Amino acid sequence: MATMAMKGKVCVTGAGGFIGSWLVKLLLSRDYIVHGTVREPSDAKYAHLRKLEKATENLQLFKADLLDYQSLRSAIAGCDGVFHVACPVPSTTSSNPETEVIEPAVKGTHNVLEACVEAKVKRVVVVSSVAAVFSNPSWPRSRVMDESCWSDMEHCRASKDWYFLAKTEAESEALAFGKRRGLDVVTICPTLVIGPVLQPTVNASTLALLRILKEGCESMENRPRTLVDVRDVAEALILLYEKREAEGRYICTAHSIETRELVDALKSKYPDYSYPKKLSEWKAEPISLSSEKLQRLGWKYRALEETLADAVQSFQDAGMLE
Numbered sequence: 001m002a003t004m005a006m007k008g009k010v011c012v013t014g015a016g017g018f019i020g021s022w023l024v025k026l027l028l029s030r031d032y033i034v035h036g037t038v039r040e041p042s043d044a045k046y047a048h049l050r051k052l053e054k055a056t057e058n059l060q061l062f063k064a065d066l067l068d069y070q071s072l073r074s075a076i077a078g079c080d081g082v083f084h085v086a087c088p089v090p091s092t093t094s095s096n097p098e099t100e101v102i103e104p105a106v107k108g109t110h111n112v113l114e115a116c117v118e119a120k121v122k123r124v125v126v127v128s129s130v131a132a133v134f135s136n137p138s139w140p141r142s143r144v145m146d147e148s149c150w151s152d153m154e155h156c157r158a159s160k161d162w163y164f165l166a167k168t169e170a171e172s173e174a175l176a177f178g179k180r181r182g183l184d185v186v187t188i189c190p191t192l193v194i195g196p197v198l199q200p201t202v203n204a205s206t207l208a209l210l211r212i213l214k215e216g217c218e219s220m221e222n223r224p225r226t227l228v229d230v231r232d233v234a235e236a237l238i239l240l241y242e243k244r245e246a247e248g249r250y251i252c253t254a255h256s257i258e259t260r261e262l263v264d265a266l267k268s269k270y271p272d273y274s275y276p277k278k279l280s281e282w283k284a285e286p287i288s289l290s291s292e293k294l295q296r297l298g299w300k301y302r303a304l305e306e307t308l309a310d311a312v313q314s315f316q317d318a319g320m321l322e
Contacts, residue, residue: 007030007031007032008032008033008079008080008081009032009033009034009035009078009079009080010027010032010033010034010035010079010080010081010082010083010241011034011035011036011037011075011076011079011081011082011083012024012027012034012035012036012037012082012083012085013037013064013066013072013075013082013083013084013085013086013112014037014038014084014085014086014087015034015036015037015038015046015049015061015085016036016038016039016045016046016048016049016199017085017086017199017203018193018197018198018199018203018205018206018230019085019127019190019193019230019233019234019237020036020085020086021048021049021198021199022195022198022230022231022233022234023083023085023234023237023238024036024049024052024055024059025052025053025198025234026231026234026235026238027238028052028053028054028055028058028059029053029054030238031054031058032058033058033059033060034058034059034060035060035062035075035076035079036049036059036060036061036062036075037061037062037063037064037071037072037075037086038061038062038063038064039063039064039065040063041061041062041063045199045200045201046061048198048199048200049061062074062075066086066104066107066108066109066111066112067103067104067107067108067111068111069111069114069115072111072112072115073115073118073119075115076112076115076116076118076119076121077115077118077119078119079119079121080121080122081121081122081123081124081125081241082112082116082121082123082124082125083124083125083127083237083241084109084112084113084124084125084126084127084174085127085237086108087104087105087108087127087166087167087170094162097160097162097165101162101163101165101166102162102165102166102169104166105166105167105169105170106166106169106170106173108170109126109170109173109174110173110177112124112126113174113177113178113181113183113185116183117181117183121183122184123184123185123186123241124174124178124183124184124185124186125186125187125188125237125240125241126170126171126174126185126186126187126188127187127188127190127237128167128170128171128174128187128188128189128249129163129167129189129190130189130190130191130226130251130253130289131151131161131163131164131167131168131189132150132151132164132167132168132170132171132172132189133145133147133149133150133151133189133251133289134149134151134287134289135151135152135155135156135159135161135164135168136149136150136151136152136155137152137155138152141285141287143288144288144289144290145251145287145288145289145290146251146289146290146292146293147189147248147249147250147251147293150168150172151164151165151167151168153165153168153169156168171187171189171249174187175187175248175249186240186241186246186247186248186249186250187248187249187250188233188236188237188240188249188250188252188294189249189250189251189252190228190233190236190252190253191226191227191228191251191252191253191254191289192205192208192225192226192227192228193205193227193228193229193230193233194206194208194209194227194228194229194230194307194308194311195229195230195231195307195310195311195314196230196231196310196311196313196314197311197314197315197318197320198314200318202320206311206315206320209311209315210315210320210321212259212262212263212266212275212276213266213270213273213274213275213312213315213321214273214274214321215274215276216274216275216276216277217276217277218276218277218278219276219277219278219279219280220259220276220278220279220280221259221279221280221281221282222258222259222260222279222280222281222282223258223259223282223284224256224257224258224259224282224286224287225256225257225258225259225262226253226255226256226287226289227253227254227255227256227257227304227307228252228253228254228255228301229254229301229302229306229307231302232252232254232299232300232301232302233252235299236250236252236294236299239294239297239298239299240294240297243297243298245297246297250291250293250294250297251289251290251291251293251294252291252294252299253289253290253291254291254301254302254304255301255304256286256288256289257304258282259276259279259282260279263275263276263279265304265305265308266308266312269308269309269312270312273321
């Protein structure tokens, strides 16, 4: 398969986040020069990035805000490629979803892409989410969801799923922008991303696993979960950047598992944590997603047991389970 011939300079937006940190680590290990955008480079919560191997010589952090075009322009200038990972994940309730959730996602993505056009980057890989895929009531439940399935924006608005709406709108706009402006845009839609943490702060997807391990709640829904390791997502991002034939959107998922199976798998290895006391039945039909398109490019994922073991070890090391 053809590979983009380069180990040049790339920009990672949201470099200090869960996915961003692992992506920066992998890019540095492969001799890329990395520009990382963060909110405040001097903040102690980004110190883990400076400690990564080869960071001293090959990583530069930029203060940037998705809604501040000039700050993005400075970070992206001179780069061959961009990974747009940053995205605000809202709390469950938002008093003003348009300005708090949707505008930062859509306008922020637009600003990144405009800066990419100006910098003449070769390719942009945008991190979307499976939230932009599966909220589609008209998709037949018996049919596996692939990249042709999009979340229904009117349905998302009616059910006040603002994060789903923001991700769907931002991704569809990104692909349309690419076609309109002649920019090579590829998007990736990961499911729930879990695994070991590099950053000291707890993000939304890590919290999902931490809740199972330490909250000891009375009851939790036995909902089906689709999971993927953060390191496998980072590998997929680099694959989508480097493989010349990559195009359009890609679903990125590895394991489908019910919450009960997840709890049992964790309990058998770590019996002393505070697990949910009861798991209530989940009424909705499970959805089925396929990463076949990504796998055809050569993507592979690791065993769930490895992901869980490494995640728990990293939580212990970071003091997140105390």
